[in-house]
Amino acid sequence: MSEKHLKTGDSLPPYSGKLRLFAMRFCPYAERSVLVLNAKKLAYDLVFIDLDNKPEWIFSFNPKGSVPVLEYEEGKAIFDSTIINVYLDEKYPEKSLSTAETSWAVLKWVEKMSEIPILCALTPTSAETYHKGLEILQKEIESRGTTYLAGDQPGLIDYTIWPFLERFLALPLLGKTDFAIDQSKYEVLTVPAVKSYCLAPETHSKFTESRVKGNPDYNMLDTSDVVCCMRPRKKKE
Numbered sequence: 001m002s003e004k005h006l007k008t009g010d011s012l013p014p015y016s017g018k019l020r021l022f023a024m025r026f027c028p029y030a031e032r033s034v035l036v037l038n039a040k041k042l043a044y045d046l047v048f049i050d051l052d053n054k055p056e057w058i059f060s061f062n063p064k065g066s067v068p069v070l071e072y073e074e075g076k077a078i079f080d081s082t083i084i085n086v087y088l089d090e091k092y093p094e095k096s097l098s099t100a101e102t103s104w105a106v107l108k109w110v111e112k113m114s115e116i117p118i119l120c121a122l123t124p125t126s127a128e129t130y131h132k133g134l135e136i137l138q139k140e141i142e143s144r145g146t147t148y149l150a151g152d153q154p155g156l157i158d159y160t161i162w163p164f165l166e167r168f169l170a171l172p173l174l175g176k177t178d179f180a181i182d183q184s185k186y187e188v189l190t191v192p193a194v195k196s197y198c199l200a201p202e203t204h205s206k207f208t209e210s211r212v213k214g215n216p217d218y219n220m221l222d223t224s225d226v227v228c229c230m231r232p233r234k235k236k237e
């Protein structure tokens with residue numbers, strides 16, 4: 001899988017017949033859908049796009065030009081991570097990730113937490129909201145005696161919140177130690193679907209720094225020695 005982000009003028013890679021997800025490597029919403037594709041062990045192609053210089057064809061899949069977008073049949077696409085994930089879970093029910101257990105209160109908190117701008121624009125108030133939400137989710141898990149929000153196995157709700165937890169781990173590296181979370185509190189870190197795509201806090205902070213400077217380094221994983229999923233990556237020859 002190439003980590004290179006396609007940009008304006010680049011052509012659309014040929015459709016292989018598999019599901020195809022258009023994403024940006026550092027986008028938490030796109031990550032939600034990658035995690036669900038992985039958890040359901042579906043075959044798919046992943047195409048990254050440069051959000052500052054978008055390839056023209058992305059608008060034919062999503063007029064908003066945002067990611068993630070799922071091309072589920074050639075030329076047919078849906079967008080928005082929540083919609084994509086519900087679609088995938090219903091279309092491929094073999095390993096169902098939804099659960100009737102999740103309470104409305106938890107769903108509301110997850111929604112609230114997902115709206116919080118992280119890394120680049122976190123404020124003390126939004127960090128406080130996030131921590132409160134995390135506490136409520138943790139209490140819910142404890143009161144039900146399960147490992148995850150969805151039960152003994154992670155489900156849609158866990159994959160929906162995970163990308164935000166992952167990014168919170170990078171806060172100390174960006175000088176925001178007070179806002180950091182205790183990762184030992186949340187078991188989803190040990191799940192294979194998460195492990196194979198998650199990025200180390202160092203990687204998130206490096207990308208964020210480039211973004212704050214106004215020049216997001218979308219292709220940094222293609223060219224540098226940054227740590228991905230705790231594994232050192234080789235420099236390209």
Ligand SMILES: N[C@@H](CCC(=O)N[C@@H](CS)C(=O)NCC(=O)O)C(=O)O
Binds near residue numbers: 024026067079080082
């Ligand atoms: N509600 C959407 C949010 C998606 C979103 O905001 N994605 C960002 C990237 S992280 C994006 O594509 N922004 C549009 C842009 O940068 O032009 C979802 O859950 O999929």
